[in-house]
Amino acid sequence: MSRNKKTIVILHGSLRDNSSSAAVIRKAVQMIGDKANVILYKGTGQLPHFDDKAAIPAEVIAFRKLIFDADGILICTPEYVFGIPGTLKNALDWTVGSGEFDRKPTALITASSIGEKGHAALLHVLTAISCKLNDNTNLLISFIRSKINVEGEVTDATTVKEIESVTDALLRLMNEPVTC
Ligand SMILES: Cc1cc2nc3c(=O)[nH]c(=O)nc-3n(C[C@H](O)[C@H](O)[C@H](O)COP(=O)(O)O)c2cc1C
Structure with missing residues (x-):
């Protein structure tokens, strides 16, 4: 991992390694290429249920630090x-x-x-927790299973271009000057 590059943390909404959204993540990582370091967070399924109590579990402390230290986040999920x-x-x-x-x-x-309702709900949540977003940093891919092949590759040319547009928009957002 290069210390000179910015880091994107990827959060996956599916716990299945061979899921359709994992295929999208692989394509996004390919599109990001050497433009940023990428960390795929694999601990979502191990986080305890949210409980607003005084003692914060170690896994949660580590997760919070990972997000805090990241320059950008890519969430890829089914509904x-x-x-x-x-x-x-x-x-x-x-x-x-x-x-x-x-x-x-x-x-x-x-x-x-x-995916429409889950996408809208998650955009609502991301806005509520004050993420930096714009119209170009979100993409809804419906009928996902028709857009990947049996090897788990995204084969639909339009979808590939759309994934590239989103990753490019995220990289641009990460490189904008920080405003207070
Ligand atoms: C429990 C469950 C609920 C689902 N509900 C929806 C849904 O509400 N809307 C939808 O578009 N797809 C729904 N699906 C289908 C998923 O979109 C589809 O299985 C998708 O490929 C799952 O993502 P993954 O392959 O990345 O795990 C559901 C699938 C499961 C297993």
Whole structure:
């Protein structure tokens, strides 16, 4: 990992390694290339349920630090039952009081069968926790399974271009001057 490059932390809303959204993440990582360091956070499923108590679990402290230290965040997720997957929402809930997402450049890709409601709900949450977003840093990919092949590669040319546009927009947002 280069110390001179900025770092993007990726949060995955699915716990399945061979999920459709994992295919989107692999394509996004390819698009980011050597323009940033990338850390794929794999601990979402191990975070305890959010509990607003005095003792903060060690996993949560480490997760909060990872987000705080990141220059940008990419969230890639399916929609589950018209909403945000519980593990991902739980992770975000742990940061509400401590504010790690405050002004953090963040991109959201929802990759799902339909995904509209989960995407809208998550954009609402990201706005509420004061992420730095714009119209170009979010993408809804519906019918995701028709856009990847059996090897788990995103094959739909339009979708590939859209993923590249979102990662480029996130990198631009990360490189904007910080305003107070
Ligand atoms: C429990 C469950 C609930 C789901 N609910 C929705 C839904 O509300 N909307 C939708 O678009 N897809 C829904 N799906 C389908 C997912 O979008 C689809 O399975 C997707 O490929 C899952 O993402 P993944 O492959 O990245 O794990 C659901 C899937 C599961 C397993």
